[in-house]
Amino acid sequence: MNIAAEGKEEVQSNAVHPKKFIVWLMIIAIIMLFAGLTSAYIVRMGEGNWYQFELPVQFLYSTITILLSSLTMIWAYRAAKKDEIKQVNMGLLLTFILGLGFCYLQFAGWKAMVSMNLYFSDVLHGDRISASFIYALSGLHLAHIIGGIIFIFILIIKSLQLKVHKKSLLSINMCNTYWHFVGILWVYLYLFFYFAH
Secondary structure (H helix, E strand, O other): OHHHHHHHHHHHHHOOOHHHHHHHHHHHHHHHHHHHHHHHHHHHHHOOOOOOOOOOHHHHHHHHHHHHHHHHHHHHHHHHHOOOHHHHHHHHHHHHHHHHHHHHHHHHHHHHHHHOOOOOOOOOOHHHHHHHHHHHHHHHHHHHHHHHHHHHHHHHHHHHOOOOEOOEOHHHHHHHHHHHHHHHHHHHHHHHHHHHO
Protein backbone atom coordinates (compact mmCIF):
# COMPACT_ATOMS: atom_id res chain seq x y z
CA MET A 1 0.00 0.00 0.00
CA ASN A 2 2.77 2.40 0.94
CA ILE A 3 4.78 1.44 -2.17
CA ALA A 4 1.76 2.22 -4.38
CA ALA A 5 1.29 5.59 -2.67
CA GLU A 6 4.99 6.44 -3.09
CA GLY A 7 4.84 5.48 -6.76
CA LYS A 8 1.79 7.69 -7.27
CA GLU A 9 3.53 10.67 -5.60
CA GLU A 10 6.58 10.18 -7.82
CA VAL A 11 4.43 10.22 -10.98
CA GLN A 12 2.69 13.41 -9.77
CA SER A 13 6.01 15.13 -8.99
CA ASN A 14 7.35 14.32 -12.48
CA ALA A 15 4.20 15.56 -14.25
CA VAL A 16 4.34 18.98 -15.94
CA HIS A 17 1.88 21.46 -14.46
CA PRO A 18 -0.85 22.36 -17.02
CA LYS A 19 -0.05 26.08 -16.75
CA LYS A 20 3.65 25.44 -17.41
CA PHE A 21 2.68 23.28 -20.37
CA ILE A 22 0.64 26.19 -21.81
CA VAL A 23 3.65 28.51 -21.43
CA TRP A 24 5.83 26.03 -23.33
CA LEU A 25 3.20 25.64 -26.07
CA MET A 26 3.07 29.42 -26.38
CA ILE A 27 6.87 29.59 -26.63
CA ILE A 28 6.88 26.96 -29.40
CA ALA A 29 4.21 28.94 -31.30
CA ILE A 30 6.24 32.16 -30.97
CA ILE A 31 9.39 30.38 -32.19
CA MET A 32 7.51 29.15 -35.26
CA LEU A 33 6.12 32.64 -35.92
CA PHE A 34 9.52 34.35 -35.78
CA ALA A 35 11.22 31.54 -37.71
CA GLY A 36 8.71 32.10 -40.51
CA LEU A 37 9.16 35.88 -40.46
CA THR A 38 12.96 35.77 -40.44
CA SER A 39 12.82 33.25 -43.29
CA ALA A 40 10.62 35.68 -45.25
CA TYR A 41 13.20 38.40 -44.53
CA ILE A 42 16.00 36.26 -46.01
CA VAL A 43 13.92 35.30 -49.07
CA ARG A 44 12.94 38.93 -49.75
CA MET A 45 16.53 40.13 -49.27
CA GLY A 46 17.70 37.52 -51.81
CA GLU A 47 15.38 38.98 -54.44
CA GLY A 48 17.49 42.17 -54.57
CA ASN A 49 16.32 45.80 -54.44
CA TRP A 50 17.27 45.77 -50.76
CA TYR A 51 18.26 48.97 -48.96
CA GLN A 52 21.21 48.58 -46.58
CA PHE A 53 21.46 50.86 -43.56
CA GLU A 54 23.15 50.89 -40.18
CA LEU A 55 21.04 49.74 -37.26
CA PRO A 56 20.38 52.49 -34.70
CA VAL A 57 22.60 52.18 -31.61
CA GLN A 58 19.45 52.18 -29.44
CA PHE A 59 18.84 48.57 -30.50
CA LEU A 60 22.23 47.62 -29.06
CA TYR A 61 21.37 49.42 -25.81
CA SER A 62 18.03 47.60 -25.65
CA THR A 63 19.89 44.29 -26.09
CA ILE A 64 22.11 45.10 -23.10
CA THR A 65 19.02 46.16 -21.10
CA ILE A 66 17.14 42.93 -21.78
CA LEU A 67 20.20 40.86 -20.81
CA LEU A 68 20.48 42.79 -17.51
CA SER A 69 16.78 42.16 -16.88
CA SER A 70 17.39 38.42 -17.25
CA LEU A 71 19.97 38.67 -14.46
CA THR A 72 17.55 40.49 -12.16
CA MET A 73 14.87 37.89 -12.93
CA ILE A 74 17.31 35.09 -12.02
CA TRP A 75 18.03 36.95 -8.77
CA ALA A 76 14.30 37.20 -7.96
CA TYR A 77 13.67 33.53 -8.76
CA ARG A 78 16.60 32.29 -6.68
CA ALA A 79 15.55 34.54 -3.80
CA ALA A 80 12.03 33.08 -3.95
CA LYS A 81 13.47 29.56 -3.68
CA LYS A 82 15.27 30.70 -0.50
CA ASP A 83 12.26 32.59 0.95
CA GLU A 84 14.14 35.91 0.80
CA ILE A 85 11.02 37.97 0.13
CA LYS A 86 12.64 41.45 0.14
CA GLN A 87 15.11 40.30 -2.52
CA VAL A 88 12.27 38.77 -4.55
CA ASN A 89 10.49 42.15 -4.49
CA MET A 90 13.67 44.03 -5.41
CA GLY A 91 14.58 41.62 -8.22
CA LEU A 92 11.08 41.76 -9.71
CA LEU A 93 10.92 45.56 -9.44
CA LEU A 94 14.30 45.94 -11.19
CA THR A 95 13.20 43.50 -13.90
CA PHE A 96 10.01 45.53 -14.37
CA ILE A 97 11.97 48.81 -14.64
CA LEU A 98 14.47 47.29 -17.09
CA GLY A 99 11.55 45.91 -19.13
CA LEU A 100 10.11 49.43 -19.39
CA GLY A 101 13.59 50.68 -20.30
CA PHE A 102 13.70 48.12 -23.11
CA CYS A 103 10.38 49.44 -24.44
CA TYR A 104 11.64 53.03 -24.33
CA LEU A 105 14.81 52.08 -26.20
CA GLN A 106 12.81 50.27 -28.89
CA PHE A 107 10.74 53.40 -29.49
CA ALA A 108 13.97 55.44 -29.51
CA GLY A 109 15.36 53.03 -32.12
CA TRP A 110 12.29 53.51 -34.31
CA LYS A 111 12.55 57.29 -33.88
CA ALA A 112 16.19 57.11 -35.01
CA MET A 113 15.07 55.14 -38.08
CA VAL A 114 12.50 57.83 -38.90
CA SER A 115 15.26 60.46 -38.65
CA MET A 116 17.13 58.38 -41.28
CA ASN A 117 14.01 58.61 -43.53
CA LEU A 118 13.20 54.95 -42.93
CA TYR A 119 9.50 54.35 -42.42
CA PHE A 120 7.27 51.33 -41.86
CA SER A 121 5.57 52.01 -45.19
CA ASP A 122 7.42 54.01 -47.84
CA VAL A 123 5.66 54.17 -51.20
CA LEU A 124 8.34 56.46 -52.65
CA HIS A 125 11.23 54.08 -51.94
CA GLY A 126 10.23 50.48 -52.65
CA ASP A 127 13.72 49.23 -51.85
CA ARG A 128 13.31 50.31 -48.22
CA ILE A 129 11.18 47.30 -47.38
CA SER A 130 14.20 46.25 -45.30
CA ALA A 131 13.15 48.93 -42.79
CA SER A 132 9.54 47.64 -42.89
CA PHE A 133 10.75 44.18 -41.86
CA ILE A 134 12.69 45.61 -38.91
CA TYR A 135 9.68 47.65 -37.75
CA ALA A 136 7.40 44.62 -38.06
CA LEU A 137 9.69 42.09 -36.35
CA SER A 138 10.80 44.40 -33.55
CA GLY A 139 7.21 45.63 -33.05
CA LEU A 140 5.86 42.11 -32.82
CA HIS A 141 8.60 41.23 -30.36
CA LEU A 142 7.78 44.33 -28.31
CA ALA A 143 4.16 43.15 -28.03
CA HIS A 144 5.46 39.92 -26.43
CA ILE A 145 7.72 41.94 -24.11
CA ILE A 146 4.73 44.03 -22.99
CA GLY A 147 2.91 40.78 -22.18
CA GLY A 148 5.89 39.79 -20.04
CA ILE A 149 5.94 43.18 -18.29
CA ILE A 150 2.26 42.78 -17.39
CA PHE A 151 3.05 39.30 -16.04
CA ILE A 152 5.90 40.76 -13.92
CA PHE A 153 3.61 43.53 -12.61
CA ILE A 154 1.05 40.94 -11.48
CA LEU A 155 3.88 38.94 -9.90
CA ILE A 156 5.09 42.02 -7.99
CA ILE A 157 1.61 42.43 -6.49
CA LYS A 158 1.54 38.74 -5.53
CA SER A 159 5.01 39.02 -4.02
CA LEU A 160 4.01 42.06 -1.93
CA GLN A 161 1.08 39.96 -0.66
CA LEU A 162 3.63 37.28 0.35
CA LYS A 163 2.26 34.82 -2.21
CA VAL A 164 5.64 34.14 -3.87
CA HIS A 165 7.93 31.91 -1.80
CA LYS A 166 9.60 28.50 -1.86
CA LYS A 167 6.26 26.70 -1.36
CA SER A 168 4.57 28.75 -4.09
CA LEU A 169 6.95 29.01 -7.04
CA LEU A 170 4.67 28.23 -9.98
CA SER A 171 3.92 31.81 -11.05
CA ILE A 172 7.52 33.07 -10.74
CA ASN A 173 8.76 29.90 -12.46
CA MET A 174 6.47 30.52 -15.45
CA CYS A 175 7.37 34.22 -15.57
CA ASN A 176 11.07 33.36 -15.32
CA THR A 177 10.81 30.93 -18.26
CA TYR A 178 8.83 33.35 -20.42
CA TRP A 179 11.02 36.38 -19.64
CA HIS A 180 14.26 34.57 -20.45
CA PHE A 181 12.71 33.32 -23.67
CA VAL A 182 11.66 36.79 -24.92
CA GLY A 183 15.10 38.08 -23.93
CA ILE A 184 16.88 35.36 -25.91
CA LEU A 185 14.46 35.99 -28.79
CA TRP A 186 15.48 39.66 -28.91
CA VAL A 187 19.19 38.78 -28.83
CA TYR A 188 18.55 36.44 -31.77
CA LEU A 189 16.65 39.16 -33.67
CA TYR A 190 19.31 41.78 -33.00
CA LEU A 191 22.10 39.48 -34.21
CA PHE A 192 19.96 38.46 -37.18
CA PHE A 193 19.36 42.11 -38.17
CA TYR A 194 23.03 42.95 -37.62
CA PHE A 195 24.50 40.12 -39.70
CA ALA A 196 21.77 39.39 -42.27
CA HIS A 197 21.09 43.06 -42.87
